[in-house]
Amino acid sequence: MTKYSPLIAAKAIWQMQIRKRPFVLSHAINSRCNMKCSFCEYWKTEGEEMKREDIFKLLEDARAFGILVYNAWTVEPLLREDLPEILAHAKQLGMVTSLITNGLLLEKRVDELKNLDYLSVSVDGTSSYKEIRGVSLDRIMPGIIKAKSIIKNPLLMNCVISGKNLDDIEELITMAKDMDVKISFEPMYEFGGIDEGTWNDMGIRDTDKYRRTVDRIIEMKKEGYPIINSYTYLKMVRDLRTEFVCHANEIILDVTADGSIENCRVHRSPIGHISEGIGNVWESTKKLRKDTARNCQKCLFFGYVENSLMYNFNLEVAQHYEWM
Incomplete structure (x- = not known):
């Protein structure tokens, strides 16, 4: 089981439970993508991106605030040429670094990622992958294989379960085991900005088949397959x-490509900007963030749910969720 060290775990508890501050900086490092997935809204608007110097300042402020994990994601981080320098700066500050990618540029750029601790690649199917993502799975597999030989910690493949890939799930889990990588699952979230026709095509509509598929995921986890999700979450x-x-x-500081601070990836209205100071925004939005969480219909993004359950000291999740 992949866990952070006891020291980092202790720092996480101190930061979140005692100081009441976030432990993770989730940074939408750019606003461009090299895929145009129909179910994703992030790539549709190319906005302003922070300069490298501003990102360095963000990292320094975040570390001074006690944040210890830097997660670079969306829209496609590997399109950012200065990504290696940004990761290096985070590492110099003593932060754990992670990256979420679609994998298209991974084979080309993975040699530059020597300061990356954890890597997650979105892999949403096998035979259905091209229909879902618009490119062949063969385009990203060489990068995954190469990354596995370079990055010391276990590589993660994350699969979003949709109406398109239910027949692929067991094969995908078996492939993860054969490749000696980890795999995670979460259901497709139907963002309001996407047209109804896409959800009719992509969304989970055959609920009986969907339930049987997730039951099989649970069974395969019990059989020892490398599924990182907890049983509670599944x-x-x-x-x-x-x-x-x-x-x-409360756990994650969510920062967009232009430096806006958002409540989370679902509630995307800005609650502040990094230019105001992380500490100032954090303190001034306590009530807003609390009210937003209380009134939210909630999502099932695994990072949000699993870590929220961990925050509440759920013993099963602590035992079976591999916090990567």
């Missing part, structure tokens, strides 16, 4: 049940 996914207390906006 059962919530199976039942599409969101009965949990969300602490995402």
Whole structure:
């Protein structure tokens, strides 16, 4: 099981439970993508991107605020030429670094990622991958294989379960085991900005088949396959049940490509800007963030749910969720 060291775990508890501050900086490092997935809204608007010097300042402020994990994601981080320098700066500050990518540029650029601790690649199917993502799975597999030989920590493949890939899930899990990588699952979130026709085509509509598929994921985890999700979470996914207390906006500082601070990736209205100072925004939005979490219909993004359950000291999640 991949876990942070006991020292880092202790620092996480101190930062979140005692100081009441976020532990993770989730940074939408750019606003461009080299895929045009129909179910994604992030690539549709190319906005302003922070300069490298401003990102360095963000990292320094975040580290001074006690944040220890830097996660670079969306829209496609590997399109950013100065990504290696940004990761290096985070490492110099003593931060754990992670990256989420679609994998298209991974084979070309993975040699530059020597300061990356954890890598997650979006892999949403096998035979259905091209229909879902618009490119062949063969385009990203060489990068995954190469990255596995370079990055010391286990590589993660994340699969978004949709109406398109239910027949691929067991094969995908088996492939992860054969490749000696980890795999995670979460259900497709139907963002309001995407047209209804896309959701009719992509969304989860055959709920009986969907439930059977998730039950098989649970069975395969019990059989020892490298699935990082907890049983508690997988059962919530199976039942599409969101009965949990969300602490995402207490655990994670969500910063966009232009430096805006958002509540989370679902509630995308800015609550401040890094130019105001992380500490100032954090303190001034306490009530807003609390009210937003209380009134939210909640999502099932695994990072939000699993870590919220961990925040509440759920013992099963602590035992079976591999916090990568």
